[in-house]
Amino acid sequence: MAMNLAPGNGRRVRGRAPMSEINVTPFVDVMLVLLIIFMVTAPLLVAGVPVDLPESRANALEQDQEPVQISIDQDGRIYLDDDEMSRNALATRLNEIAANQSPEDPRQIMLRGDKTLDYGLIMGVMGELNRAGLNRVSLVTTGSSE
Secondary structure, three states: OOOOOOOOOOOOOOOOOOOOOOOOHHHHHHHHHHHHHHHHHHHHHOOOOOOOOOEEOOOOOOOOOOOEEEEEOOOOOEEEOOEEEOHHHHHHHHHHHHHHOOOOOOOOEEEEEOOOOOHHHHHHHHHHHHHHOOOOEEEOOEEOOO
C-alpha cells in the first residue's frame, strides 16, 4: 500500500495551489495592436497638404496659440490651413486675420513651402503676409538627418 504524503504537516492540499505570477500575454497582445495602430495613423496626422520640406538644424519654436498654417505644394497651389485659395483670396483672408489679432499677442504664421518651388513664389506669399501686418512668420523645415 502506498501512502499519499502531502506537504504541510500531513495535511492534504486540495485542488491547485494559487499562482503567484501574473500572465502578461494578453497585455502584450493589446500593446502590440495599439503600437501597430499608432504606427499606421501617425504619418497621416502630420499635415493635410503634402509638401516636401527642406531640412534644417534649427530648434522647434514654443507657441502659446494655434498658428496659422500656409502651405504651398509643388504645383504652386496655396493653402491656408487645409483650404486651397488663390493669391487674391489669400490676401483678403490675411487682412481678416491681421484685423482680429491682438497687438500684445500677434498671430504666429507657419509657412510651409515645397523645396522644389521657385523662390519668387514664396517671397510673393511673404510679401502678402508683410502687407497684411503679419510679421511673426516661421519657415517650416524638417529636421536634419545629421
